[in-house]
Amino acid sequence: MPPLSRKLFVMFILLLALTACNGRNSQQTDNADIRIIAAVASTQVGQTELLITITDNAGNPINDAEVSVKGDMSHAGMTPVLAETSSGSDGVYKMPFEWTMGGDWIVNVEVVLADGRTASQQFNYEIAN
Amino acid sequence: MHAPAPPTNLLNAPLIGRLLRWRWGRLFGQTLFLLAALLLIYDGFTGPPLAPENLASVAIWVHYRGFLIFALLFAGNLFCMNCPFTLPRTLAHKLSLAGWRWPRRLRNKWVAISVLMIYLWLYEWLDLWASPLLTVWIVIAYFIAAFILEALFTESPFCKYVCPLGTFNFVSSTISPLQITVSDGEICRTCVGKECINGSPQTLGCGTQLFAPQIQSNLDCVLCLDCARACPHDNVALTVRSPLKEATSSAPWPRRWDLNLLIIIFAFTGVGNAFGMVPPVYELELWLANLLRTDSEGLILFLIFAVLNLALPIGLSLAAAWLSRALAKRTEPLRYTLARYAPAFAPMAFAGWAAHYGGFHFLGSALSIIPVFQNFLLDHGIQALGQPNWALGPALPLSWLDPIELVIVLTGLAASLYALSHRARRAASRPDSPIAQLPWVLLLLGLAIAMMVVFYLPMEMRGSAFFS
Incomplete structure (x- = not known):
């Protein structure tokens, strides 16, 4: 095989190998011991309220967690909507949230428990104008 | 001297x-x-x-x-x-x-x-x-x-x-x-x-x-x-040189169908591309899906953009050229009339894209690269730039973006209208009368109105399959 063709072949294989690496899990830690359920009061553009329910696997509510939420639109560059709270009651954490635009939203909920354990989960919403 | x-x-x-x-x-x-x-x-x-x-x-x-x-x-x-x-x-x-x-x-x-x-x-x-x-x-x-x-x-x-x-x-x-x-x-x-x-x-x-x-x-x-x-x-x-040098040039512009239609198609695609992200396009998709009894979003979008980006600019510019030629009482080939006026559409075309990409997306999101880069470094163990501040995004207050887009579109329209009248005055053999320019003026106005309507509609960015 000529040297140049060999180099091109190696480059192609490297590219394919890189493709297989897809999906670095950016700063996310999932935890099978913690359950996160998200609900929203409205899926229309505008102000709404996010209800995040956190329980352990047995269904016992967890109230002493720090919950932070990052809502992203699917389009690159759109400023995310952020929210956080640390006051839960019966495992339910309420926080005001705003759908700033219609379209697909990806809401990532991150939870840090008092004992340092963390968990995160992603929820998808379709928001109407 | x-x-x-x-x-x-x-x-x-x-x-x-x-x-x-x-x-x-x-x-x-x-x-x-x-x-x-x-x-x-x-x-x-x-x-x-x-x-x-x-x-x-x-x-x-x-x-x-x-x-x-x-x-x-x-x-x-x-x-x-x-x-x-x-x-x-x-x-x-x-x-x-x-x-x-x-x-x-x-x-x-x-x-x-x-x-x-x-x-x-x-x-x-x-x-x-x-x-x-x-x-x-x-x-x-x-x-x-x-x-x-x-x-x-x-x-x-x-x-x-x-x-x-x-x-x-x-x-x-x-x-x-x-x-x-x-x-x-x-x-x-x-x-x-x-x-x-x-x-x-x-x-x-x-x-x-x-x-x-x-x-x-x-x-x-x-x-x-x-x-x-x-x-x-x-x-x-x-x-x-003057940015309007080409649009107003009296030097002969190639009388080629492809070149001249490209400029007008480029102007329409500026609107079509933005139209792909506003609520009416989803209603149109649904209507077409029911009409054609298909759930192929690719096919439906192909039809929509074939009409918006190709059929409409080609059809309307040929109609404008035909009408303009008749009103000017000329007997030249239609592509000569098209070549006389198509270059004047370049400022309007650019304005459409500039308002969308420069005015909305860039000015509305320019700073977003900072947290993204910080996050990239953190994911590779580099903490030199600290934790990402995801709230960074717009380079200007978001409430400024619509007026900025409006100014860009109106500037493009004014430049194109100026270029149009300039080219009409310097038309071969004799100037074209204002009435002969009218079809092109209407086409430019229509484009500008379409841009403003689309840009002022709320954007709706759907990244998932519409029919899912």
Whole structure:
């Protein structure tokens, strides 16, 4: 095989190998011991309220967690909507949230428990104008 | 006696002139862009799959497009100048697989128009803006396509006849303030080697086969400056000109269907591309889906964009040309009438894209690259820039964006109307009357209104399949 063709072949294989690496899990830690359920009061553009329910696997509510939420639109560059709270009651954490635009939203909920354990989960919403 | 001052030649400017003339100047710029492209490809494959968190999607769909608009508006075709896709050209030429000439029948803009249409359709159908992975596959496809065409053909057909980004840049750069020209035409007349186009053993000539003393337009000029480096008489100049020079020029504009329809199609695609992200397009999709009894979003979007981006501009511009010719009482071929007025659409066309990409996406998201880059570093164990502040995004208050877009569109409209009346006054044999300009004025007004309506609608960015 000529040297140049060999180099091109190696480059192609490297590219394919890189493709297989897809999906670095950016700063996310999932935890099978913690359950996160998200609900929203409205899926229309505008102000709404996010209800995040956190329980352990047995269904016992967890109230002493720090919950932070990052809502992203699917389009690159759109400023995310952020929210956080640390006051839960019966495992339910309420926080005001705003759908700033219609379209697909990806809401990532991150939870840090008092004992340092963390968990995160992603929820998808379709928001109407 | 007053003699007009010679136009400013940037190649003679202190610092910038030396940098532009530097033998390795283009290679340096291309290498920087190549390194950036490799970084984006890497993050596209390995980084967060969420588009707003990935360097590839943010840098390409927000920053590349934004900087492109500002570069075209304030300088010229700087992206083509530094284009990394043509960097493997030397390697491709070394391979010399075929050494063919680009087919004569394809030496026009029809292929470029087709590829641009396919690209815009894929952009909407596959939601490229929502997928870092697909975004970098597009980048890789560019590299491969440029490499193959360079290897197979002797000239640079990829840039001139195929590349959709090049097509975008070529048409837009007709309103740019920089242009290649020559200092003394007489020197060119007596020049034997014509190295600016033919090249020499030491330097390349013009890849897109433009002859410097005959250049009247930025169309097809990739601003590589190979002509300036090749000229043994140091006679090639990069001059500052009025951005409306081409739109108002009395020099004959090629009376080619492909070139003139390209400008008007480019104007309509500016609206069509933005229309792909407002609520009415989803209602239209549903209506068509029910009408055609199909759930193929690709097919439905293809039909929508075939009408908006092709059938409508071609049909309306032919109708305007026919009516204008009749009102002017001329007997010329229709393409002569089209060629008289189509260049006047360039400012309006650029304004549409500038309002969308520069005004909305870039100004509304310019700072988003900071947390994305911080996050990239953190994911690789580098904490030098600290934790990402995801709240960073808009470069200006969001409430300013709509008025800015409105000003851009109205400026484009005013420039196009001015160019239109200028071209009418200087029409061959006799000026065209205002009534003969009316069909074109109405077409421009219609375009401007469509842009304003679409830009003022709430955007709705759906990255998932509509029919899911």
